[in-house]
Amino acid sequence: MEINQIQDAIREEGLDGWLFFDHHHRDPLAYRILNMQHAGLASRRWYYFIPASGEPRALVHAVEPRALDELPGAKHVYSAWATQRDGLTKLLNGAHRVAMQFSPNCAVPLVSMVDGGTIDLIRSCGVEVATSADLIQRFDARWSKEQAESHFEAGHRVDEVRAAAFKHVGDVLRGGGAIDEYAVKIYIREAFDKAGLVIDHGPVAAVNANISNPHYEPEASGSSSIRRGDVLLMDMWAKLNQPGSVYYDITWVGFCGATPPDEVTKVFTIVRDARDAAFALVRDRVAARQPLRGFEVDDAARNHITKSGYAEFFVHRTGHSIGEEVHGTGANMDNLETHDERKVIPGTCFSVEPGIYLPNFGIRSEYNVYVSDTEACVTGAIQKELIKVVD
Numbered sequence: 001m002e003i004n005q006i007q008d009a010i011r012e013e014g015l016d017g018w019l020f021f022d023h024h025h026r027d028p029l030a031y032r033i034l035n036m037q038h039a040g041l042a043s044r045r046w047y048y049f050i051p052a053s054g055e056p057r058a059l060v061h062a063v064e065p066r067a068l069d070e071l072p073g074a075k076h077v078y079s080a081w082a083t084q085r086d087g088l089t090k091l092l093n094g095a096h097r098v099a100m101q102f103s104p105n106c107a108v109p110l111v112s113m114v115d116g117g118t119i120d121l122i123r124s125c126g127v128e129v130a131t132s133a134d135l136i137q138r139f140d141a142r143w144s145k146e147q148a149e150s151h152f153e154a155g156h157r158v159d160e161v162r163a164a165a166f167k168h169v170g171d172v173l174r175g176g177g178a179i180d181e182y183a184v185k186i187y188i189r190e191a192f193d194k195a196g197l198v199i200d201h202g203p204v205a206a207v208n209a210n211i212s213n214p215h216y217e218p219e220a221s222g223s224s225s226i227r228r229g230d231v232l233l234m235d236m237w238a239k240l241n242q243p244g245s246v247y248y249d250i251t252w253v254g255f256c257g258a259t260p261p262d263e264v265t266k267v268f269t270i271v272r273d274a275r276d277a278a279f280a281l282v283r284d285r286v287a288a289r290q291p292l293r294g295f296e297v298d299d300a301a302r303n304h305i306t307k308s309g310y311a312e313f314f315v316h317r318t319g320h321s322i323g324e325e326v327h328g329t330g331a332n333m334d335n336l337e338t339h340d341e342r343k344v345i346p347g348t349c350f351s352v353e354p355g356i357y358l359p360n361f362g363i364r365s366e367y368n369v370y371v372s373d374t375e376a377c378v379t380g381a382i383q384k385e386l387i388k389v390v391d
Contacts, residue, residue, distance in 0.1 A: 232256055
């Protein structure tokens, strides 16, 4: 943890400080940002305040007085509930507006870690509580050079597995064999393991109407068979099996036949062009050094789908932040599920994955976009046409 860097960011945000709070490890973000290596029981509430300038200070309970010993700054101890409030008043002395892991109207759920009662308590001390969402992005969502390298390497390996998985399905069908969604899922998982990749769950192989459930995941029981004439989607994400690595997350779609129906081709083209319209906005804004916010990227993709007449069938945000978890803590490309006003900042990565989900089939196309100080780039292979899985 670099206190000076955090304090610089606090001042840039026009805040008087950043107040961290935890009880029973409810806020993993606090531990990551404060770089706490020895998180104890946290059976009692602790508070850690980094002011915009000056020395940090802590408030801990008498039952766990050493809870924050690894962090710099003065420490005060409380026991009774009344002394806790007095301690907070002293801890926040001179501060009028502080950041906490709070999001107004829960607009950014991944940041909204502090419970409403604690927010009330801090406000009762005469302090305004602001969201730490932009600070979180700055100190938790930006990648190191090594993390960026891990992403590109994971992308290379995942793209190889993706190509092999579609080929495997085609080979089975071409040979007159039987295969279902779950078998493809297992094929991908085994290929990931051989490639030194790890995942938290998934991946997804889905056909036809199953694609129209964006979070469908095949299971051993009830998985659909894959046959000629089916639309086949594969959604896969993975990272290198090493500490600190970050995810690569893609979705590709194919047709199990020589010539897809016109409607399938039409919908794929709309989704592909919506995806690329979103990236074009990011690319151009970054190149021009102009600010860009998450909701604007969503608008770029959604407007294209809306103009094409499929607005009601695009039911999720355009993209999400990517980090050590596949859904990271940076800005999401979202003006549907939330109105994400966070800036897209250098050193971060996110998915662009618009979709159209009709009753009988769905199409989603996803790639990842990494933003540096001077440019934005797609980090892996780009699907331009439907995959012909089998003739």
